[in-house]
Amino acid sequence: MKRILGPVIAALVGTTPVAGQILRADSAFVAGDFARARSLYQQVLDADSLNERALWRLALLDSWDGQLDRSLQRFARARQLDPSNADLMVAQARVLSWAGHTGDAVALYDTTLVRDSSRVDALAGRAQSVAWAGDLDRAEGLWRSALAGHPDDATLLVGLAQTLYWKGEPGLARAYVDRARAVAPGDAAARDLEKILRAAVRPDFGTSFTGAGDSDNETFYNEDLWLSGPLFGEARGTLTAGWRRSADGSHNSSSYGLGGVVAVPMSPTVGVRAGLGARYLNSAHADHAPLTGQLGLSWQPAPFAALGLGYAHAAFDETAHLIDAGLKMDDVEFSADLDPKPTISISAGAGATWFSDSNHRFSGILAALEGLGHGVSVGLVGRMMGYSQLRPGLYFAPHRFTVAEARAIYNLRRGPWGLRADGGIGGQQIILYSGTTGTWQGEWHLAATLSHTWNGGELTLQGLYTNSAGSNTVGAFRYHSITLGFHQGL
Numbered sequence: 153m154k155r156i157l158g159p160v161i162a163a164l165v166g167t168t169p170v171a172g173q174i175l176r177a178d179s180a181f182v183a184g185d186f187a188r189a190r191s192l193y194q195q196v197l198d199a200d201s202l203n204e205r206a207l208w209r210l211a212l213l214d215s216w217d218g219q220l221d222r223s224l225q226r227f228a229r230a231r232q233l234d235p236s237n238a239d240l241m242v243a244q245a246r247v248l249s250w251a252g253h254t255g256d257a258v259a260l261y262d263t264t265l266v267r268d269s270s271r272v273d274a275l276a277g278r279a280q281s282v283a284w285a286g287d288l289d290r291a292e293g294l295w296r297s298a299l300a301g302h303p304d305d306a307t308l309l310v311g312l313a314q315t316l317y318w319k320g321e322p323g324l325a326r327a328y329v330d331r332a333r334a335v336a337p338g339d340a341a342a343r344d345l346e347k348i349l350r351a352a353v354r355p356d357f358g359t360s361f362t363g364a365g366d367s368d369n370e371t372f373y374n375e376d377l378w379l380s381g382p383l384f385g386e387a388r389g390t391l392t393a394g395w396r397r398s399a400d401g402s403h404n405s406s407s408y409g410l411g412g413v414v415a416v417p418m419s420p421t422v423g424v425r426a427g428l429g430a431r432y433l434n435s436a437h438a439d440h441a442p443l444t445g446q447l448g449l450s451w452q453p454a455p456f457a458a459l460g461l462g463y464a465h466a467a468f469d470e471t472a473h474l475i476d477a478g479l480k481m482d483d484v485e486f487s488a489d490l491d492p493k494p495t496i497s498i499s500a501g502a503g504a505t506w507f508s509d510s511n512h513r514f515s516g517i518l519a520a521l522e523g524l525g526h527g528v529s530v531g532l533v534g535r536m537m538g539y540s541q542l543r544p545g546l547y548f549a550p551h552r553f554t555v556a557e558a559r560a561i562y563n564l565r566r567g568p569w570g571l572r573a574d575g576g577i578g579g580q581q582i583i584l585y586s587g588t589t590g591t592w593q594g595e596w597h598l599a600a601t602l603s604h605t606w607n608g609g610e611l612t613l614q615g616l617y618t619n620s621a622g623s624n625t626v627g628a629f630r631y632h633s634i635t636l637g638f639h640q641g642l
Contacts, residue, residue, distance in 0.1 A: 310342045368627075370399070370628065449461045488501070553583070580621060
């Protein structure tokens with residue numbers, strides 16, 4: 153009997169100090185005394201190098217101190233001791249994501265969800281890792297799928313709102329933050345994101361300058377400024393001012409504009425806008441000062457669908473000859489944007505324009521893009537326009553102009569820096585007279601935008617080069633432009 157009890161008693165005596173040390177370490181950890189907890193857990197690990205709890209808690213403390221490599225080493229050792237522990241898997245995946253190993257993190261979250269598809273922390277972690285990897289469309293889909301099963305979870309609501317904000321949809325993001333604040337008023341993440349989104353719709357001002365030219369020796373310089381801010385309720389007003397100088401090698405003319413626009417949401421899905429202004433056309437022949445104005449209606453009949461209808465009365469002042477002529481135009485446009493899936497985007501538009509020289513134009517565009525992941529999207533774009541009358545020597549007014557191209561877009565985001573590259577290749581056809589047939593020619597364009605953001609502000613530099621005849625008013629087969637933009641929240 154003594155030979156049986158002896159080893160048992162010895163074992164109990166040997167493990168009691170470790171067990172007591174774990175209890176003291178846990179108490180310090182729960183109390184927030186992390187320095188003492190680290191010291192006690194390390195003493196446990198010195199006595200028992202295979203103690204899973206000490207490894208786990210030290211891995212967490214390392215990650216909170218920014219020691220991510222050491223944290224992952226401890227998690228790997230803990231997982232070897234208990235490979236089926238789902239809580240441990242989620243904790244390790246979270247640190248993998250923090251360390252930039254988003255692919256490994258997503259794989260580990262997937263493994264966890266295979267075993268338990270209802271774990272909200274794994275659903276949220278996976279979507280967040282995908283968003284941090286830059287695949288915002290897929291991340292949005294994962295957030296929405298998780299919310300279908302947990303519609304009132306604040307973590308999921310805030311995660312979707314953050315992704316929508318990164319996608320440039322602060323209004324929709326605000327709606328999900330409001331839901332999160334309603335179900336969890338004390339949630340710190342929801343409160344912090346609410347402050348960011350409030351800043352996104354605060355008053356701001358900005359400017360953009362564009363310099364452009366084409367193979368017909370036309371040059372264009374354009375400067376726009378705006379000041380925008382809330383007016384009353386949800387209404388927002390914008391003051392705009394602009395200057396344009398155009399030259400054709402023999403002479404130049406300028407135009408100046410000033411106006412204001414008020415946008416008012418009538419309901420969560422319907423918004424209207426109205427604007428009024430004037431444009432002063434300064435030429436060597438005669439000056440003109442036409443009034444300008446606009447009206448618009450937007451409607452979101454479904455979460456992934458937006459429709460728009462707009463009217464504008466404006467000066468047709470894109471070239472020096474047009475400024476001299478003092479032409480005006482009335483334009484009506486319809487637009488539709490559909491996102492049936494987070495990775496698929498379809499847009500369409502149609503318009504009709506009447507000019508003060510008795511000419512009129514119709515136009516239409518259809519585009520479909522699909523996200524392939526890692527910031528890459530590919531698709532097809534088709535555009536057509538036509539005029540009722542030719543205007544040789546004044547502006548490009550073919551009977552029919554058609555473009556069809558395959559397009560690829562790449563978006564990269566690294567901290568405050570962003571890069572968007574846009575390229576397309578296809579064909580274009582120009583038919584000058586009704587009843588004739590135009591030949592198809594190759595068409596291409598290259599565009600890139602570099603951006604840098606800071607608290608409430610952004611600086612962008614955009615370049616474009618194309619051989620599309622429809623890229624400007626004169627129909628030249630080479631066109632290039634550079635735009636520098638800046639805006640700052642107040």
